[in-house]
Amino acid sequence: MGTTEEQAISIRGLTKRFNGLTAVDNVGLDIGTGEFFGLLGPNGAGKTTLIRMLVGLSTPTSGSASILGRDIVRDAIESRKLIGVAPQEYNFDENLKTKEILTYHAGYYGMPKAEREKRADDILDFLEISDKANEYCDKLSGGMKRRLLIGRALMQRPKVLFLDEPTTGVDVQLRRALWGMLKKLNSEGTTIVLTTHYIEEAESLCGRVAIMDHGRFIALGTPDALKRREVDSSRLEFDIVGDHVPDLTSVPGVIRYSLSREKLIVHVSDTSTAAVKVLDFLRSGGVAVKSMHVRESTLEDVFIKMTGRELRE
Numbered sequence: 503m504g505t506t507e508e509q510a511i512s513i514r515g516l517t518k519r520f521n522g523l524t525a526v527d528n529v530g531l532d533i534g535t536g537e538f539f540g541l542l543g544p545n546g547a548g549k550t551t552l553i554r555m556l557v558g559l560s561t562p563t564s565g566s567a568s569i570l571g572r573d574i575v576r577d578a579i580e581s582r583k584l585i586g587v588a589p590q591e592y593n594f595d596e597n598l599k600t601k602e603i604l605t606y607h608a609g610y611y612g613m614p615k616a617e618r619e620k621r622a623d624d625i626l627d628f629l630e631i632s633d634k635a636n637e638y639c640d641k642l643s644g645g646m647k648r649r650l651l652i653g654r655a656l657m658q659r660p661k662v663l664f665l666d667e668p669t670t671g672v673d674v675q676l677r678r679a680l681w682g683m684l685k686k687l688n689s690e691g692t693t694i695v696l697t698t699h700y701i702e703e704a705e706s707l708c709g710r711v712a713i714m715d716h717g718r719f720i721a722l723g724t725p726d727a728l729k730r731r732e733v734d735s736s737r738l739e740f741d742i743v744g745d746h747v748p749d750l751t752s753v754p755g756v757i758r759y760s761l762s763r764e765k766l767i768v769h770v771s772d773t774s775t776a777a778v779k780v781l782d783f784l785r786s787g788g789v790a791v792k793s794m795h796v797r798e799s800t801l802e803d804v805f806i807k808m809t810g811r812e813l814r815e
């Protein structure tokens with residue numbers, strides 16, 4: 503991939519240091535236009551710092567990056583016009599009402615009054631908070647504030663949308679509703695970059711993800727490819743009676759297994775065929791099986807395999 507305009511984001515050797523701490527460490531990446539890209543990683547991995555540099559809120563210590571061909575430092579004003587940002591923390595002026603937050607914001611971007619009124623109405627409608635248009639924003643619930651943060655980022659019709667943990671603290675139902683809204687925006691052509699702790703969020707939304715740890719990308723690819731490349735495709739968990747089983751490695755599809763306290767975990771390459779074979783093998787070996795669960799691998803498994811730690815401490 504080149505570094506020309508077809509890239510929504512192009513990053514080269516980007517680094518940020520804070521008094522001896524390297525928060526983002528020589529990162530390189532291209533994100534194509536129209537991608538839905540996820541940055542996944544534990545607290546302190548450097549996700550927010552990376553986004554803050556890309557959106558012009560923090561100056562890189564070294565390296566470079568561009569948004570649709572505009573350098574984030576040299577062409578900062580141009581590049582900022584192309585993006586929308588929903589930060590992790592609410593930062594609304596509490597003296598403003600919901601709709602005013604949107605119209606004032608678009609005013610900074612020089613949008614004419616009639617257009618910004620209409621745009622704000624459309625966005626409130628899209629985010630299903632039209633009935634709160636005239637409420638003061640500090641009266642809104644957490645979930646409504648989350649939607650408003652996204653709505654504000656959409657006002658200037660960004661080509662690239664940055665969302666820093668857009669669903670933190672919202673309930674499962676709203677999270678799914680927000681996912682639907684974000685998918686729609688992406689399908690209409692907006693490039694989206696989001697950071698998240700939620701594995702299901704990255705897996706459900708993102709075409710590609712980068713897993714970050716200690717300021718670096720430790721894995722990059724589609725969620726499926728990462729799971730295939732980095733971990734066994736799935737594992738079977740059996741509750742059995744006793745602490746002995748015949749050697750399972752002779753069963754086709756079995757990669758490895760472990761047994762402890764009557765819990766047998768079998769890593770297999772193809773769940774659909776291996777599950778039945780393992781079960782038959784155990785039964786013919788005289789092992790009483792109380793229950794069996796299939797657990798598909800997740801991006802969390804990828805992270806654990808690569809770092810030996812869990813994503814959420």
Ligand SMILES: Nc1ncnc2c1ncn2[C@@H]1O[C@H](COP(=O)(O)OP(=O)(O)OP(=O)(O)O)[C@@H](O)[C@H]1O
Pocket residue numbers: 520523524525543544545546547548549550551552
């Ligand atoms: N302004 C700052 N001054 C000093 N250190 C900072 C500053 N901002 C971030 N850091 C440090 O840089 C590292 C990366 O932080 P960052 O917020 O980018 O991580 P993150 O992956 O976004 O984490 P989280 O998921 O908690 O938001 C952390 O060790 C953090 O303490």
